[in-house]
Amino acid sequence: MEQDHLAESLNDLLTNVSTMIRGELQETNNVLELVEKMNTRVAEEYKGFGDVASGLTIFVEQLKCKSGSFDEYVQQIDTIEQQVTEFEAVISMLDKYVSLLESKVHSAYQIPPP
Template sequence: LFLFILLIQTHRKYFPSWLNGVVPSTFLTTGLATLVLNCKAMAGKVEQQERDELADSLNDLFSSVSTMIKGELQGTNNLLELLEKMNLRVAEEYKGFGDVASGLRIFVEQLKSKSGCFDEYVQQIDAIEQQVTEFEAVISMLDKYVSLVESKVQSVYHMPPSQI
Protein backbone atom coordinates (compact mmCIF):
# COMPACT_ATOMS: atom_id res chain seq x y z
CA LEU A 1 0.00 0.00 0.00
CA PHE A 2 2.79 2.37 0.89
CA LEU A 3 4.50 1.75 -2.41
CA PHE A 4 1.22 2.20 -4.24
CA ILE A 5 0.54 5.56 -2.60
CA LEU A 6 4.12 6.65 -3.15
CA LEU A 7 3.86 5.63 -6.77
CA ILE A 8 0.63 7.59 -7.20
CA GLN A 9 2.02 10.69 -5.54
CA THR A 10 5.28 10.78 -7.47
CA HIS A 11 3.79 9.84 -10.82
CA ARG A 12 0.42 11.57 -10.61
CA LYS A 13 0.50 12.87 -14.11
CA TYR A 14 0.54 9.36 -15.55
CA PHE A 15 -2.60 8.23 -13.72
CA PRO A 16 -6.09 8.96 -15.04
CA SER A 17 -7.80 12.09 -13.91
CA TRP A 18 -10.59 10.27 -12.13
CA LEU A 19 -7.96 8.97 -9.67
CA ASN A 20 -7.31 12.53 -8.67
CA GLY A 21 -10.85 12.79 -7.39
CA VAL A 22 -10.81 9.45 -5.67
CA VAL A 23 -7.52 9.94 -3.86
CA PRO A 24 -7.30 13.57 -2.78
CA SER A 25 -3.91 15.14 -2.61
CA THR A 26 -4.16 15.86 1.13
CA PHE A 27 -5.00 12.21 1.77
CA LEU A 28 -1.96 11.18 -0.17
CA THR A 29 0.26 13.55 1.80
CA THR A 30 -1.23 12.81 5.23
CA GLY A 31 -1.72 9.15 4.39
CA LEU A 32 1.85 8.92 3.26
CA ALA A 33 3.09 10.58 6.43
CA THR A 34 0.89 8.33 8.52
CA LEU A 35 2.05 5.33 6.59
CA VAL A 36 5.69 6.30 7.04
CA LEU A 37 5.12 6.85 10.76
CA ASN A 38 3.31 3.54 11.02
CA CYS A 39 6.15 1.82 9.17
CA LYS A 40 8.68 3.44 11.47
CA ALA A 41 6.66 2.39 14.50
CA MET A 42 6.38 -1.15 13.17
CA ALA A 43 10.10 -1.18 12.40
CA GLY A 44 10.75 0.09 15.94
CA LYS A 45 8.52 -2.66 17.35
CA VAL A 46 10.28 -5.28 15.24
CA GLU A 47 13.63 -3.85 16.29
CA GLN A 48 12.46 -3.79 19.93
CA GLN A 49 11.29 -7.41 19.59
CA GLU A 50 14.64 -8.35 18.08
CA ARG A 51 16.39 -6.53 20.92
CA ASP A 52 14.16 -8.30 23.44
CA GLU A 53 14.91 -11.66 21.80
CA LEU A 54 18.62 -10.83 21.79
CA ALA A 55 18.43 -9.75 25.43
CA ASP A 56 16.55 -12.94 26.30
CA SER A 57 19.09 -15.03 24.41
CA LEU A 58 21.99 -13.27 26.12
CA ASN A 59 20.26 -13.63 29.47
CA ASP A 60 19.81 -17.37 28.80
CA LEU A 61 23.46 -17.61 27.73
CA PHE A 62 24.70 -15.84 30.85
CA SER A 63 22.42 -17.95 33.04
CA SER A 64 23.73 -21.13 31.42
CA VAL A 65 27.35 -20.03 31.76
CA SER A 66 26.69 -19.03 35.37
CA THR A 67 25.12 -22.43 36.08
CA MET A 68 28.05 -24.17 34.40
CA ILE A 69 30.59 -22.17 36.42
CA LYS A 70 28.67 -22.83 39.63
CA GLY A 71 28.71 -26.55 38.80
CA GLU A 72 32.44 -26.47 38.09
CA LEU A 73 33.10 -24.60 41.32
CA GLN A 74 30.91 -27.02 43.27
CA GLY A 75 32.82 -29.95 41.74
CA THR A 76 36.13 -28.33 42.65
CA ASN A 77 34.83 -27.62 46.15
CA ASN A 78 33.76 -31.26 46.52
CA LEU A 79 37.21 -32.43 45.39
CA LEU A 80 38.89 -30.11 47.88
CA GLU A 81 36.67 -31.37 50.70
CA LEU A 82 37.54 -34.97 49.75
CA LEU A 83 41.24 -34.09 49.68
CA GLU A 84 40.93 -32.47 53.10
CA LYS A 85 39.26 -35.59 54.52
CA MET A 86 41.94 -37.79 52.96
CA ASN A 87 44.68 -35.60 54.46
CA LEU A 88 43.07 -35.81 57.89
CA ARG A 89 42.79 -39.60 57.59
CA VAL A 90 46.41 -39.99 56.50
CA ALA A 91 47.58 -37.65 59.26
CA GLU A 92 45.64 -39.73 61.79
CA GLU A 93 47.17 -42.95 60.48
CA TYR A 94 50.69 -41.52 60.44
CA LYS A 95 50.16 -40.27 63.97
CA GLY A 96 49.54 -43.91 64.91
CA PHE A 97 52.72 -44.89 63.06
CA GLY A 98 54.59 -42.22 64.98
CA ASP A 99 53.35 -43.71 68.24
CA VAL A 100 54.44 -47.18 67.09
CA ALA A 101 57.86 -45.87 66.01
CA SER A 102 58.30 -44.14 69.36
CA GLY A 103 57.39 -47.36 71.17
CA LEU A 104 59.85 -49.33 69.02
CA ARG A 105 62.62 -46.82 69.74
CA ILE A 106 62.04 -47.23 73.49
CA PHE A 107 61.98 -51.04 73.08
CA VAL A 108 65.30 -50.99 71.17
CA GLU A 109 66.89 -48.83 73.87
CA GLN A 110 65.70 -51.29 76.51
CA LEU A 111 67.13 -54.21 74.52
CA LYS A 112 70.46 -52.41 74.19
CA SER A 113 70.63 -51.82 77.94
CA LYS A 114 69.74 -55.47 78.60
CA SER A 115 72.27 -56.70 76.06
CA GLY A 116 74.87 -54.57 77.83
CA CYS A 117 74.22 -56.66 80.94
CA PHE A 118 74.87 -59.82 78.92
CA ASP A 119 78.22 -58.60 77.59
CA GLU A 120 79.99 -60.05 80.65
CA TYR A 121 78.34 -63.42 80.06
CA VAL A 122 79.15 -63.30 76.36
CA GLN A 123 82.81 -62.71 77.19
CA GLN A 124 82.73 -65.66 79.60
CA ILE A 125 81.16 -67.85 76.91
CA ASP A 126 83.84 -66.77 74.42
CA ALA A 127 86.55 -67.64 76.97
CA ILE A 128 84.98 -71.05 77.62
CA GLU A 129 84.78 -71.69 73.88
CA GLN A 130 88.50 -70.85 73.55
CA GLN A 131 89.31 -73.20 76.44
CA VAL A 132 87.22 -75.97 74.87
CA THR A 133 89.11 -75.55 71.59
CA GLU A 134 92.43 -75.80 73.43
CA PHE A 135 91.15 -78.79 75.44
CA GLU A 136 90.14 -80.57 72.21
CA ALA A 137 93.66 -80.03 70.87
CA VAL A 138 95.14 -81.52 74.08
CA ILE A 139 92.76 -84.49 73.88
CA SER A 140 93.76 -85.08 70.28
CA MET A 141 97.44 -85.09 71.26
CA LEU A 142 96.72 -87.44 74.19
CA ASP A 143 94.78 -89.75 71.88
CA LYS A 144 97.73 -89.92 69.51
CA TYR A 145 100.10 -90.52 72.44
CA VAL A 146 97.87 -93.27 73.84
CA SER A 147 97.75 -94.91 70.41
CA LEU A 148 101.53 -94.77 70.19
CA VAL A 149 101.95 -96.22 73.71
CA GLU A 150 99.44 -98.96 72.93
CA SER A 151 101.28 -99.93 69.78
CA LYS A 152 104.60 -100.04 71.71
CA VAL A 153 103.08 -102.20 74.44
CA GLN A 154 101.72 -104.59 71.83
CA SER A 155 105.01 -104.78 70.05
CA VAL A 156 106.79 -105.57 73.33
CA TYR A 157 104.43 -108.38 74.27
CA HIS A 158 103.76 -109.51 70.71
CA MET A 159 100.16 -109.79 71.30
CA PRO A 160 97.60 -109.22 68.67
CA PRO A 161 95.73 -106.00 69.28
CA SER A 162 92.40 -107.73 69.67
CA GLN A 163 93.42 -109.56 72.85
CA ILE A 164 94.29 -106.65 74.99
Protein backbone atom coordinates in the same frame (compact mmCIF):
# COMPACT_ATOMS: atom_id res chain seq x y z
CA MET B 1 10.43 -7.18 19.44
CA GLU B 2 13.31 -8.85 17.75
CA GLN B 3 15.69 -6.93 20.02
CA ASP B 4 13.74 -8.13 23.06
CA HIS B 5 14.07 -11.69 21.80
CA LEU B 6 17.82 -11.19 21.22
CA ALA B 7 18.28 -9.66 24.69
CA GLU B 8 16.31 -12.49 26.25
CA SER B 9 18.39 -15.11 24.40
CA LEU B 10 21.60 -13.37 25.44
CA ASN B 11 20.35 -13.21 29.04
CA ASP B 12 19.52 -16.96 28.94
CA LEU B 13 22.95 -17.70 27.49
CA LEU B 14 24.73 -15.75 30.23
CA THR B 15 22.53 -17.34 32.90
CA ASN B 16 23.29 -20.82 31.55
CA VAL B 17 27.04 -20.09 31.34
CA SER B 18 26.95 -18.70 34.88
CA THR B 19 25.11 -21.82 36.10
CA MET B 20 27.60 -24.07 34.33
CA ILE B 21 30.58 -22.21 35.83
CA ARG B 22 28.97 -22.30 39.29
CA GLY B 23 28.47 -26.08 38.91
CA GLU B 24 32.09 -26.58 37.83
CA LEU B 25 33.31 -24.51 40.78
CA GLN B 26 31.09 -26.46 43.17
CA GLU B 27 32.46 -29.74 41.80
CA THR B 28 36.04 -28.48 42.25
CA ASN B 29 35.17 -27.33 45.76
CA ASN B 30 33.73 -30.77 46.58
CA VAL B 31 36.90 -32.48 45.30
CA LEU B 32 39.08 -30.15 47.36
CA GLU B 33 37.00 -30.84 50.49
CA LEU B 34 37.38 -34.58 49.87
CA VAL B 35 41.16 -34.21 49.45
CA GLU B 36 41.31 -32.16 52.66
CA LYS B 37 39.43 -34.90 54.56
CA MET B 38 41.71 -37.55 53.09
CA ASN B 39 44.80 -35.55 54.08
CA THR B 40 43.45 -35.19 57.62
CA ARG B 41 42.85 -38.94 57.83
CA VAL B 42 46.31 -39.75 56.47
CA ALA B 43 47.88 -37.30 58.94
CA GLU B 44 46.08 -39.10 61.79
CA GLU B 45 47.36 -42.46 60.52
CA TYR B 46 50.93 -41.19 60.27
CA LYS B 47 50.66 -39.71 63.75
CA GLY B 48 49.71 -43.19 64.96
CA PHE B 49 52.71 -44.63 63.14
CA GLY B 50 54.90 -42.03 64.79
CA ASP B 51 53.59 -43.05 68.20
CA VAL B 52 54.33 -46.71 67.41
CA ALA B 53 57.82 -45.82 66.17
CA SER B 54 58.51 -43.86 69.36
CA GLY B 55 57.37 -46.80 71.45
CA LEU B 56 59.58 -49.16 69.46
CA THR B 57 62.56 -46.84 69.89
CA ILE B 58 62.09 -46.87 73.66
CA PHE B 59 61.71 -50.67 73.62
CA VAL B 60 64.94 -51.09 71.60
CA GLU B 61 66.82 -48.85 74.00
CA GLN B 62 65.58 -50.94 76.93
CA LEU B 63 66.68 -54.11 75.15
CA LYS B 64 70.13 -52.60 74.56
CA CYS B 65 70.44 -51.86 78.27
CA LYS B 66 69.38 -55.38 79.19
CA SER B 67 71.63 -57.02 76.61
CA GLY B 68 74.57 -54.98 77.90
CA SER B 69 74.32 -56.84 81.19
CA PHE B 70 74.85 -60.11 79.29
CA ASP B 71 78.15 -59.00 77.73
CA GLU B 72 80.14 -60.33 80.68
CA TYR B 73 78.48 -63.74 80.35
CA VAL B 74 79.02 -63.80 76.60
CA GLN B 75 82.74 -63.15 77.17
CA GLN B 76 82.85 -65.96 79.73
CA ILE B 77 81.15 -68.32 77.28
CA ASP B 78 83.63 -67.35 74.56
CA THR B 79 86.52 -68.05 76.95
CA ILE B 80 85.04 -71.44 77.88
CA GLU B 81 84.58 -72.31 74.20
CA GLN B 82 88.23 -71.46 73.52
CA GLN B 83 89.36 -73.57 76.50
CA VAL B 84 87.20 -76.50 75.34
CA THR B 85 88.71 -76.28 71.85
CA GLU B 86 92.22 -76.30 73.32
CA PHE B 87 91.27 -79.16 75.66
CA GLU B 88 89.94 -81.20 72.72
CA ALA B 89 93.23 -80.65 70.90
CA VAL B 90 95.20 -81.87 73.95
CA ILE B 91 92.92 -84.93 74.28
CA SER B 92 93.38 -85.73 70.59
CA MET B 93 97.17 -85.49 70.97
CA LEU B 94 97.11 -87.67 74.12
CA ASP B 95 94.92 -90.21 72.31
CA LYS B 96 97.53 -90.44 69.53
CA TYR B 97 100.33 -90.91 72.09
CA VAL B 98 98.36 -93.58 73.95
CA SER B 99 97.70 -95.41 70.68
CA LEU B 100 101.40 -95.17 69.78
CA LEU B 101 102.39 -96.38 73.25
CA GLU B 102 99.94 -99.29 73.06
CA SER B 103 101.32 -100.34 69.70
CA LYS B 104 104.92 -100.21 71.09
CA VAL B 105 103.89 -102.23 74.16
CA HIS B 106 102.16 -104.80 71.95
CA SER B 107 105.19 -105.08 69.68
CA ALA B 108 107.66 -105.18 72.60
CA TYR B 109 105.79 -108.00 74.30
CA GLN B 110 104.62 -109.44 71.01
CA ILE B 111 100.99 -109.17 72.00
CA PRO B 112 98.62 -109.15 69.06
CA PRO B 113 96.77 -105.82 68.74
CA PRO B 114 93.15 -105.90 69.83
